[in-house]
Amino acid sequence: MKAPRSKLASFLSLNQHRKRLGAADIANRLDQLNWDKLRDSIIDGDKLEYTYGSDKDLQTHLANLKREFVGHSELEYYHATLIVLIRRGFKVDEEFKKFEQLWYEHKEFLIQKLNTRWLISACDTFIDHSDDDYLKSLLMNAVILVNTIKMQESERYLTATENAKADDSRYSSLQNERLALFDGIAGFAVGTDDTLRNMRWRLDKLTQSHPLGGLLIEIFERVQKPNADTVYSRFRALHTRDKTAWWTE
Structure with a gap:
């Protein structure tokens, strides 16, 4: 069985570097957002559409991903965006702290509103990065x-x-x-x-x-x-x- 890629290998990977381009700007924008307001803001769109696979360009991937949350709250999409940043290796420790804080402050809302796909993605993220065994x-x-x-x-x-x-x-x-x-x-x-x-x-x-x-x-x-x-x-x-x-x- 092939071993998981090490943190150093992921950091040095050219492909992973390309997948992180623009992440700093996105993270900065996320930091300006108010979680309570995001809970009450609903994403507009013609229809909900699930992604299949992921685009290497981060901006394109997030734009595609947003269609999964048509009719849902902006906070659910914010949660998904944090997971994407973490998986693409952008300031993982910092982004995971935000992710963890989000869950402890809004766990009832997230458990009720997120579909099972994103609940499992949340589980995977905690398993990969939490210190809580x-x-x-x-x-x-x-x-x-x-x-x-x-x-x-x-x-x-x-x-x-x-x-x-x-x-x-x-x-x-x-x-x-x-x-x-x-x-x-x-x-x-x-x-x-x-x-x-x-x-x-x-x-x-x-x-x-x-x-x-x-x-x-x-x-x-x-x-x-x-x-x-x-x-x-x-x-x-x-x-x-x-x-x-x-x-x-």
Whole structure:
């Protein structure tokens, strides 16, 4: 496995240097902004449009990125801009301090308003740059959770099984027989299993010990909402035993 690029290598990289051009001006403009006013300012535009990949030119990339926040607050876009500056290696320590302060001062707003893509980007940023090992360990759970779902749902697409429905006989077998998966791991008894409820109890206990623990819980709740169409939401729809439910209403 290839090792991550060192900070020195990133700093000396010509390509990374090109991707940082103009960052000082952008950072200076950000420093003049008032966070409370940004919360109340909505970005205008014809339609929301997600980016795919990133442009090497920083200004172009940020302009493209802004389309992801049409109809959303300027503070959400500000948050994304900080992440871009950090990832492109511009005064990382200084920009991360702003990022960290933003989260501690506006965590409820950010958790409620940011979509899951940007919540995970926030998790990645804390994991990469925070000195708080407990927080990094908490948020790594969210990253693993969402990345596993991305793989599983992408496999459904690749194998053209995204519209598959549960087989009644197999559903019954999961209730009455052990499904061997790998290395001693058994299948999930869809409908009654207490595995996810117990996992949720443990997550709640861990996240209550940190001011930003709600970030992990919000992501865990989102992946099983009925409109999410993930393995969590589909298994929730098939769940029949109330006392082993793993979600909150």
